[in-house]
Amino acid sequence: MKPTNIADPEYFHKVVDCQYACPAHTPVPHYIRLISAGRYSDAYMVNWESNVFPGVLGRTCDRPCEPACRRDRVEDKPVAICRLKRVAADNKDDAEVLARMPEIPTQKNGRKIALIGAGPASLTVARDLMPLGYDIDLYDDQPEAGGFMLSQIPAFRLPIEVLRQEVNYILDMGVITTLDTYVDSLKKVLDVGYDAVFIGTGAPRGRDLKIPGREEADNNVHIGIDWLSSVAFEHTEKIGKKVIVLGGGNTAMDCCRTSLRLGADTVKVVVRSPKVDMKASAWEIEDAEREGVPMLENHTPKEFVVENDKLVGMKFELVRAEYDENGRRSLIPTGEPDAYIECDDVCIAIGQDNALPWIERDIGVEFGKWDLPVLNNKTFQSTHPKVFFGGDAALGPDNVITAVAHGHQAAISIHLMCEGEDVEQARPAPTTNLVSQKMGIHEWSYDSPIAHDERFAVPHEAVETTLTNRKIEVELGFDPQTAVAEAQRCLNCDMQTVFTAEKCIECDACEDICPTDSITFTQNQDDETALRQSLKAPANNTEQDLYLADGLKTGRVMVKDEDVCLHCGLCAERCPTSAWDMQKYLYQVTKATPIVAYE
Amino acid sequence: MTFIKSTFRHPELPTNELGFTRQYYEGVLSTLCAGCGHDSISAAIVMAAFEANIEPHKVAKLSGIGCSSKTPAYFLVNSHGFNTVHGRMPSVATGANMANRDLQYIGISGDGDTASIGMGQFVHATRRNLNILYIVENNGCYGLTKGQDSATADRGSHSKKGAPSPYEGIDLCALALQLGATFVARSFSGDKHQLIPLIKAALKHKGFAFIDVISPCVTFNNNPGSTKGYEHVRDHLAATNTIDFVPERKELTTEYAEGSTQQVTLHDGSVMALHKVDKNYDVSNKSAVSMSLLDYSERGEILTGLLYHDEESQDLHQSLGTTDVPLNTLKESDLCPGGDALNKLNQGLR
Ligand SMILES: Cc1cc2nc3c(=O)[nH]c(=O)nc-3n(C[C@H](O)[C@H](O)[C@H](O)COP(=O)(O)OP(=O)(O)OC[C@H]3O[C@@H](n4cnc5c(N)ncnc54)[C@H](O)[C@@H]3O)c2cc1C
Ligand SMILES: Cc1ncc(C[n+]2csc(CCOP(=O)(O)OP(=O)(O)O)c2C)c(N)n1
Ligand code: SF4
Numbered sequence: 008m009k010p011t012n013i014a015d016p017e018y019f020h021k022v023v024d025c026q027y028a029c030p031a032h033t034p035v036p037h038y039i040r041l042i043s044a045g046r047y048s049d050a051y052m053v054n055w056e057s058n059v060f061p062g063v064l065g066r067t068c069d070r071p072c073e074p075a076c077r078r079d080r081v082e083d084k085p086v087a088i089c090r091l092k093r094v095a096a097d098n099k100d101d102a103e104v105l106a107r108m109p110e111i112p113t114q115k116n117g118r119k120i121a122l123i124g125a126g127p128a129s130l131t132v133a134r135d136l137m138p139l140g141y142d143i144d145l146y147d148d149q150p151e152a153g154g155f156m157l158s159q160i161p162a163f164r165l166p167i168e169v170l171r172q173e174v175n176y177i178l179d180m181g182v183i184t185t186l187d188t189y190v191d192s193l194k195k196v197l198d199v200g201y202d203a204v205f206i207g208t209g210a211p212r213g214r215d216l217k218i219p220g221r222e223e224a225d226n227n228v229h230i231g232i233d234w235l236s237s238v239a240f241e242h243t244e245k246i247g248k249k250v251i252v253l254g255g256g257n258t259a260m261d262c263c264r265t266s267l268r269l270g271a272d273t274v275k276v277v278v279r280s281p282k283v284d285m286k287a288s289a290w291e292i293e294d295a296e297r298e299g300v301p302m303l304e305n306h307t308p309k310e311f312v313v314e315n316d317k318l319v320g321m322k323f324e325l326v327r328a329e330y331d332e333n334g335r336r337s338l339i340p341t342g343e344p345d346a347y348i349e350c351d352d353v354c355i356a357i358g359q360d361n362a363l364p365w366i367e368r369d370i371g372v373e374f375g376k377w378d379l380p381v382l383n384n385k386t387f388q389s390t391h392p393k394v395f396f397g398g399d400a401a402l403g404p405d406n407v408i409t410a411v412a413h414g415h416q417a418a419i420s421i422h423l424m425c426e427g428e429d430v431e432q433a434r435p436a437p438t439t440n441l442v443s444q445k446m447g448i449h450e451w452s453y454d455s456p457i458a459h460d461e462r463f464a465v466p467h468e469a470v471e472t473t474l475t476n477r478k479i480e481v482e483l484g485f486d487p488q489t490a491v492a493e494a495q496r497c498l499n500c501d502m503q504t505v506f507t508a509e510k511c512i513e514c515d516a517c518e519d520i521c522p523t524d525s526i527t528f529t530q531n532q533d534d535e536t537a538l539r540q541s542l543k544a545p546a547n548n549t550e551q552d553l554y555l556a557d558g559l560k561t562g563r564v565m566v567k568d569e570d571v572c573l574h575c576g577l578c579a580e581r582c583p584t585s586a587w588d589m590q591k592y593l594y595q596v597t598k599a600t601p602i603v604a605y606e
Numbered sequence: 607m608t609f610i611k612s613t614f615r616h617p618e619l620p621t622n623e624l625g626f627t628r629q630y631y632e633g634v635l636s637t638l639c640a641g642c643g644h645d646s647i648s649a650a651i652v653m654a655a656f657e658a659n660i661e662p663h664k665v666a667k668l669s670g671i672g673c674s675s676k677t678p679a680y681f682l683v684n685s686h687g688f689n690t691v692h693g694r695m696p697s698v699a700t701g702a703n704m705a706n707r708d709l710q711y712i713g714i715s716g717d718g719d720t721a722s723i724g725m726g727q728f729v730h731a732t733r734r735n736l737n738i739l740y741i742v743e744n745n746g747c748y749g750l751t752k753g754q755d756s757a758t759a760d761r762g763s764h765s766k767k768g769a770p771s772p773y774e775g776i777d778l779c780a781l782a783l784q785l786g787a788t789f790v791a792r793s794f795s796g797d798k799h800q801l802i803p804l805i806k807a808a809l810k811h812k813g814f815a816f817i818d819v820i821s822p823c824v825t826f827n828n829n830p831g832s833t834k835g836y837e838h839v840r841d842h843l844a845a846t847n848t849i850d851f852v853p854e855r856k857e858l859t860t861e862y863a864e865g866s867t868q869q870v871t872l873h874d875g876s877v878m879a880l881h882k883v884d885k886n887y888d889v890s891n892k893s894a895v896s897m898s899l900l901d902y903s904e905r906g907e908i909l910t911g912l913l914y915h916d917e918e919s920q921d922l923h924q925s926l927g928t929t930d931v932p933l934n935t936l937k938e939s940d941l942c943p944g945g946d947a948l949n950k951l952n953q954g955l956r
């Protein structure tokens with residue numbers, strides 16, 4: 008196997024599992040240490056820099072970082088990364104954060120950008136371009152900016168004040184908003200003479216279910232996302248006593264929990280598939296179940312049953328799942344009699360689609376598979392050089408953090424284009440910084456010892472209380488003491504083990520001390536698979552790299568399996584020659600705007 | 607300094623036949639200097655005991671005084687242990703062994719502990735062929751008392767702060783051989799590949815199994831000019847053989863080329879397959895082994911591997927015809943068989 012090139016910025020980045028998994032590459036361990044130190048505003052700004060909505064995301068993020076967390080591999084539960092982010096947001100000093108917002112030039116740069124849709128993708132573009140002197144017009148068809156964060160995510164998961172504060176950090180930079188306005192023609196927008204147009208209109212069309220009885224039952228059948236937004240904007244205030252929610256995703260979870268708060272007595276989530284295949288995040292399912300919502304699996308909707316012009320129930324065919332050798336599922340009817348469930352109302356939450364009927368198909372914006380725009384997946388530029396996409400409108404329904412990541416990249420593209428640079432070739436590399444953390448012979452700048460500590464559960468408001476009012480937040484967040492204890496579980500994966508072969512005298516001390524047998528001095532082999540099996544402990548997780556260094560006197564190589572390294576620093580402490588050093592790696596995605604948050 | 611070693615271990619650590627992982631054979635966190643050869647030897651003992659399916663509660667670790675003699679704390683934390691006064695480990699080991707023949711004895715000593723203050727003790731334990739694995743962690747100096755030359759320092763070798771040693775260094779392997787040790791080996795702390803199988807074999811040997819392990823003292827004796835530093839040792843190693851250890855009950859499956867491999871059977875039926883570097887070297891020929899040791903040492907080379915083995919070894923219990931069971935299992939009726947038995951005995955002596 009070839010020696011590892013640790014100068015490649017992605018090598019150590021990948022070792023920071025959470026940061027690597029985060030679409031916006033938020034430097035997680037860095038802000039977790041700031042929280043431990045009680046530096047909440049600093050922790051907030053580190054987040055804000057990367058993900059723009061720390062308060063929102065600290066409550067609602069899809070958390071791709073958590074299943075990636077190293078703690079999950081060495082113990083059994085990841086660090087509660089998302090909940091720690093909220094601690095930073097809840098405890099920050101608002102005045103200090105305001106004071107640290109980037110300055111907006113009074114002398115504008117003369118370029119005008121239109122952003123269509125006021126969701127997280129567009130707002131991120133605004134956040135990155137305003138400090139550079141752009142004039143920005145933001146259009147949305149809703150009465151207030153925020154996109155789906157406002158209209159879809161229910162207030163019991165995301166209090167409106169938290170959202171408003173973070174949306175306003177951006178709007179207050181001087182964004183010109185045109186709300187309550189549906190944009191019905193891209194051509195018209197382009198004709199205004201904008202230097203660039205960013206489309207962040209999301210995936211606002213909820214799927215319907217065309218089965219017998221649908222039309223007759225229409226008064227009591229609701230498209231999930233439309234219904235949630237009409238609740239959010241207070242057009243809908245109640246629902247029937249018995250509610251069925253169709254679908255197994257997060258929208259279904261929000262629909263069922265919202266129904267409980269609008270007066271339903273019994274709410275059932277009914278899914279076609281087995282429960283294990285439900286798309287909703289495990290914690291959302293848990294929260295719904297805690298509130299008393301059962302999940303009925305293997306029920307395929309067959310008919311809306313209407314009596315005297317009123318919906319009275321639904322019929323379902325019972326199925327079981329079978330999987331072929333490729334894991335593909337088919338639902339086979341069991342032949343049992345159909346199930347009948349009484350209901351007054353039904354919410355259909357079985358998916359959403361993009362809806363871009365307002366984009367003329369003859370102005371240079373090409374569309375491809377599933378009617379999604381054809382894009383360069385790095386630059387987010389469409390086939391029309393001035394038109395960019397991001398968020399759910401770009402690649403289909405996903406989540407807030409992905410929309411933010413797209414926004415940052417699209418902002419770079421727009422800026423490069425306006426500067427007359429090549430949008431793809433001139434993109435800036437990430438900035439990286441690798442610094443020794445040695446403070447003394449055996450002292451590190453960070454808390455290196457690792458203990459067994461179980462994940463702390465976030466406290467919840469009592470169910471009886473929260474069900475009375477849809478605006479009462481369910482999760483209460485960690486108090487500072489619990490936050491510090493949870494923060495201690497972080498393994499500081501950004502504290503890299505950096506090896507210098509010329510210094511090594513091959514005493515094996517590091518190999519001997521390593522608690523997780525991550526280091527082996529051995530003969531090199533051409534075949535990585537064979538090498539992985541020949542190490543002190545088998546390196547079976549091929550998603551994690553081997554760090555290989557040659558140049559040792561005996562001709563052996565040093566191989567470190569990054570998989571379960573605890574970043575405990577014992578190898579570096581045991582090394583008599585400092586051939587190992589613990590060095591903090593800070594990887595930052597370069598943004599259009601200069602960075603404000605790090606010292 | 608970190609005094610905590612995480613208790614997390616690799617989630618896929620293998621288990622041995624007893625169902626234990628390596629972790630069960632570890633000790634407390636070492637306080638020796640970073641890079642000390644002694645720590646590597648502890649790690650090799652952990653590996654060997656794990657691989658040899660040793661039951662830790664059936665092991666007694668004994669040692670004297672010195673950095674080396676501290677190391678029994680750093681391995682087999684679930685075994686018995688006795689830390690004697692300086693140089694007195696062999697007599698305590700002898701007593702323990704006589705009292706309880708069912709335990710497996712591991713003696714850990716240093717070159718100072720063995721070749722200076724404990725020389726008289728070492729000599730007699732060896733010639734009695736006490737059933738013990740006796741390891742000298744040989745760094746050519748008194749590490750614990752700040753690096754004075756020990757009696758194994760080679761003539762002309764000098765430590766970090768010292769003058770060249772004016773005396774001949776004692777070759778403990780040559781001495782052990784001459785005194786009747788029945789298993790004699792030398793190895794290097796930086797070569798676990800060789801050391802681990804040697805320890806496994808020595809644990810199975812019945813009789814005095816002596817391993818002299820060159821173990822650099824990084825702090826006081828790892829300088830250019832020292833013949834016990836990492837660099838010098840690596841440059842002057844000469845192996846007689848490398849070893850495959852095949853435990854009892856396992857079939858010897860590999861075919862070894864005639865002449866270059868010598869098979870050595872241990873008393874429990876385990877086999878050591880020695881891949882010989884020098885075809886003519888015969889580990890059962892005592893006088894030839896003696897000659898080789900001299901030869902290599904005159905050339906300034908360090909001969910390692912299994913140097914000598916006596917398949918006919920008779921340990922001290924056999925020589926003395928002691929009782930077959932540990933003394934603590936003897937009942938009053940065994941110890942005081944009564945007047946009749948005494949009379950019989952007296953009659954026999956008349
Ligand atoms: C019920 C539900 C719950 C969710 N919960 C979470 C969660 O907990 N965590 C998470 O990370 N993600 C969640 N999501 C997904 C998340 O909300 C979206 O992925 C994200 O908001 C997408 O951001 P965006 O910027 O692409 O667009 P959006 O947030 O969708 O914003 C687009 C905006 O553009 C407006 N618009 C559309 N077309 C036009 C037009 N022609 N003219 C003017 N305005 C227009 C829309 O009305 C909307 O306000 C949830 C989604 C739903 C449906
Ligand atoms: C009776 C007695 N004399 C002297 C000492 C001081 N002393 C402690 S350790 C030591 C030498 C140890 O050398 P060695 O056995 O080689 O161990 P190392 O530290 O080198 O591993 C001496 C002389 C002592 N502890 N007790
Ligand atoms: S930091 Fe070093 S000693 Fe600690 S787990 Fe990682 S490789 Fe092992």
Ligand code: SF4
Pocket residue numbers: 510511512513514515516517518578581582583584585586587641
């Ligand atoms: S502890 Fe240091 S000198 Fe010793 S083998 Fe490891 S890296 Fe090399």
Ligand code: SF4
Pocket residue numbers: 637638639641642643644673674745749750822823824825826
């Ligand atoms: S003084 Fe020498 S022998 Fe003692 S611990 Fe340090 S390196 Fe090892």
Ligand SMILES: [Mg+2]
Pocket residue numbers: 672674716717718743744745746747748749756
């Ligand atoms: Mg010594």
